[in-house]
Each structure stands twice: as C-alpha cells, then as structure tokens.
Amino acid sequence: MKPAEQYIFQTPEPYRSIMLHLDLLIKKVIPEIDLKYKWKLPFYYLDDKTMFCFFNFRKTYVDLGLPYGSQLTDQTHLIAGKNRKMMRSMRFTSLEEIDDKQVTQLLLALQAIRSK
Numbered sequence: 034m035k036p037a038e039q040y041i042f043q044t045p046e047p048y049r050s051i052m053l054h055l056d057l058l059i060k061k062v063i064p065e066i067d068l069k070y071k072w073k074l075p076f077y078y079l080d081d082k083t084m085f086c087f088f089n090f091r092k093t094y095v096d097l098g099l100p101y102g103s104q105l106t107d108q109t110h111l112i113a114g115k116n117r118k119m120m121r122s123m124r125f126t127s128l129e130e131i132d133d134k135q136v137t138q139l140l141l142a143l144q145a146i147r148s149k
Contacts, residue, residue, distance in 0.1 A: 037068050037075035044090045051095045051125045062140045097123045
C-alpha cells in the first residue's frame, strides 16, 4: 500500500470514510489526478508539479486543503485560517456534511485556475 493510501486507511472513523468519499469524488471529477504523499499528507496533483488539493486529519475533522483556494471567486464555503495567504480549505466532521455538488463545483473551478 502506498503511503498516501496508508494515511487514509489508518485514520479513525468517521474521518476515514470522509476521506474515502472525497477521494472517490475527486477521482470522478478529475480522472487524470494523481495521488501522492508529500509532507506526510495525501496530496493530489494535476501533473508531476501542479499541486491541487490534499487531506489533513485533525483530531475532530478532515481538512480538504486547497493550496490556491484564495484565487477562487466563490469563497462561501471555504476557511482561510490563521496566516494563510493562498491556502483555503473545507472542513468535514461527518459524511453527511459533504455536499457532492458543492465540492464538485469547487474542484472544477480550482482545476480551471490550476490548469492555466
């Protein structure tokens, strides 16, 4: 098992299920995406050098980190966090909180930005 997959599978429930659901959603929306392991976190890349998003499990939630999220025009569901200039994220504490349509729109908007 690859380190990124191991990170996901070693995360306790319900956070593992959140990451598995988001993983399937990300791969469905952007089939060419590549899952790697960087800075001890699962990172998705559009190509070898273009960071797209990542998972970060934090005791009570899963952070779907978006390194260039600050460039998105709709920041409604994004969290900036302290000292984050470019980074934005979505946080999930349960599977029920995930709005597939909302996440899909966010991923497609970010892909348009990162593919330029």
